[in-house]
Amino acid sequence: MFRFKTVSSLLFLTAAILVCCVFILHFLTPTYESFENIVHESNENVSGVKFLPSGEAHGSRANLLTPANESNQNIIEPSIKCHDYSIPIEKYRSQPIVRGVIVSFPSLKSDYYFVQFRWFYRSWIESEMFTLDHWRTDIIILIADQFPSRTRKVLEHLDCRVENQRTSRRQISRCILVNHKLFSQRSRSQRQLYIGKYPLLNPANKLHPNIDRLFAIYDYTNRNEANMYDLLMVTTMNTFLTTQFGKYIPIKCSFLIGTTPDYSTWYGKTDQIKQFAHTLLSTLKQSDGTRKNVTIDFPSAIEKLKSTFSFIEGQVDVSCDSKITTYRTSVYHLKCYAHSTSLFSERMFRENAYDGYEKEPFNIYIAREYATLMALQSKVMTLDGLHSLAINVTRRAVFT
Ligand SMILES: *[C@@H]1O[C@H](CO)[C@@H](O)[C@H](O)[C@H]1NC(C)=O
Ligand SMILES: *[C@@H]1O[C@H](CO)[C@@H](O)[C@H](O)[C@H]1NC(C)=O
Numbered sequence: 252m253f254r255f256k257t258v259s260s261l262l263f264l265t266a267a268i269l270v271c272c273v274f275i276l277h278f279l280t281p282t283y284e285s286f287e288n289i290v291h292e293s294n295e296n297v298s299g300v301k302f303l304p305s306g307e308a309h310g311s312r313a314n315l316l317t318p319a320n321e322s323n324q325n326i327i328e329p330s331i332k333c334h335d336y337s338i339p340i341e342k343y344r345s346q347p348i349v350r351g352v353i354v355s356f357p358s359l360k361s362d363y364y365f366v367q368f369r370w371f372y373r374s375w376i377e378s379e380m381f382t383l384d385h386w387r388t389d390i391i392i393l394i395a396d397q398f399p400s401r402t403r404k405v406l407e408h409l410d411c412r413v414e415n416q417r418t419s420r421r422q423i424s425r426c427i428l429v430n431h432k433l434f435s436q437r438s439r440s441q442r443q444l445y446i447g448k449y450p451l452l453n454p455a456n457k458l459h460p461n462i463d464r465l466f467a468i469y470d471y472t473n474r475n476e477a478n479m480y481d482l483l484m485v486t487t488m489n490t491f492l493t494t495q496f497g498k499y500i501p502i503k504c505s506f507l508i509g510t511t512p513d514y515s516t517w518y519g520k521t522d523q524i525k526q527f528a529h530t531l532l533s534t535l536k537q538s539d540g541t542r543k544n545v546t547i548d549f550p551s552a553i554e555k556l557k558s559t560f561s562f563i564e565g566q567v568d569v570s571c572d573s574k575i576t577t578y579r580t581s582v583y584h585l586k587c588y589a590h591s592t593s594l595f596s597e598r599m600f601r602e603n604a605y606d607g608y609e610k611e612p613f614n615i616y617i618a619r620e621y622a623t624l625m626a627l628q629s630k631v632m633t634l635d636g637l638h639s640l641a642i643n644v645t646r647r648a649v650f651t
């Protein structure tokens with residue numbers, strides 16, 4: 252009895268000290284409070300996932316990205332003033348926002364990519380759990396004509412369909428298939444039209460897959476239906492949307508990009524995404540003097556746009572084996588790089604190395620643990636289960 256009392260009073264003292272520390276830190280870190288990309292809610296409830304005890308939250312504070320000064324964030328301030336510079340994120344939180352996350356699903360090796368798609372879809376559900384009542388986020392999947400019907404069927408099983416195209420801003424978050432015609436399959440006159448605008452889009456040969464993907468994105472963002480979205484993210488499927496993605500949009504002319512050299516993820520206003528795709532197509536370069544080897548020149552496009560965009564790195568395409576915390580930080584999106592063998596490793600996941608660990612108490616606010624949990628859950632859940640979870644999570648929005 253005596254020992255129990257001692258232990259409990261010690262615990263009480265520790266808790267009191269922690270509360271004091273948090274209170275003092277609160278005053279020592281004014282930049283943290285004033286940084287608008289960061290969310291202030293705490294004690295959010297997540298179904299079935301272990302929570303960060305307050306002590307750990309306090310301990311992980313040291314890892315928090317300090318805005319603008321963190322080494323992995325390179326911010327180039329735009330030289331012109333942004334028209335929405337004074338609008339804080341809180342203002343957007345009370346407004347309806349419609350976002351689209353665009354992935355282009357390759358027709359080749361579609362079974363391989365479907366493994367990634369499942370976990371990407373699962374992470375979208377998780378970000379939806381944390382999102383705001385008036386916000387909507389759609390997954391937009393670009394598929395080409397020769398997309399295998401078998402994979403199309405499993406996508407439809409997750410209710411990703413062509414017919415789901417958004418027709419109003421109030422509709423709940425959804426998953427949409429978009430048929431896309433490859434550049435090589437356009438009519439001759441259509442190709443000429445594009446080549447007139449972007450001379451290095453090669454007329455005769457097949458485009459490199461990366462340029463084909465860029466063309467698909469360019470083509471989609473210039474359709475009318477893309478104007479339904481306030482913001483767009485362009486990404487690949489070996490990625491995870493984080494819980495922070497649920498309640499954050501880039502503000503003040505920010506344009507979030509992944510890391511060099513491939514910059515496979517971009518996140519910004521729809522106009523910015525359009526402009527970026529256009530600029531990339533107009534700065535294509537031929538590396539060996541022939542039209543056979545045309546490549547995307549990201550540095551030139553970024554240079555051209557940096558007077559109007561505030562490019563930010565290190566907030567999307569954060570490595571999925573990172574130990575970084577995503578709790579109240581500006582980490583919106585994780586990406587798995589092929590070479591990694593440490594948790595979370597796509598390669599080891601595919602080799603079933605993590606099987607049986609889906610019941611571990613993973614901490615969803617540590618990048619690598621979040622990725623592992625999302626991937627494992629997407630694997631052990633049936634397609635029906637995943638779909639039912641998506642319905643349950645997105646349905647909340649109907650009542651707002
Ligand atoms: C958190 O979720 C649990 C069940 O998962 C529920 O009993 C509890 O009331 C919730 N707490 C809050 C603050 O919503
Ligand atoms: C942090 O960044 C701001 C500009 O964003 C700059 O004014 C300030 O000097 C930087 N602080 C440090 C410690 O580098």
Ligand SMILES: *[C@@H]1O[C@H](CO)[C@@H](O)[C@H](O)[C@H]1NC(C)=O
Pocket residue numbers: 538539544546
């Ligand atoms: C194209 O050029 C790049 C260098 O700019 C080179 O790395 C690549 O191997 C070339 N590809 C082909 C198919 O020649």
Ligand SMILES: *[C@@H]1O[C@H](CO)[C@@H](O)[C@H](O)[C@H]1NC(C)=O
Pocket residue numbers: 636637639640643
């Ligand atoms: C979705 O909600 C229904 C009804 O509330 C429930 O029976 C079902 O288990 C839920 N599905 C998931 C995956 O949570």
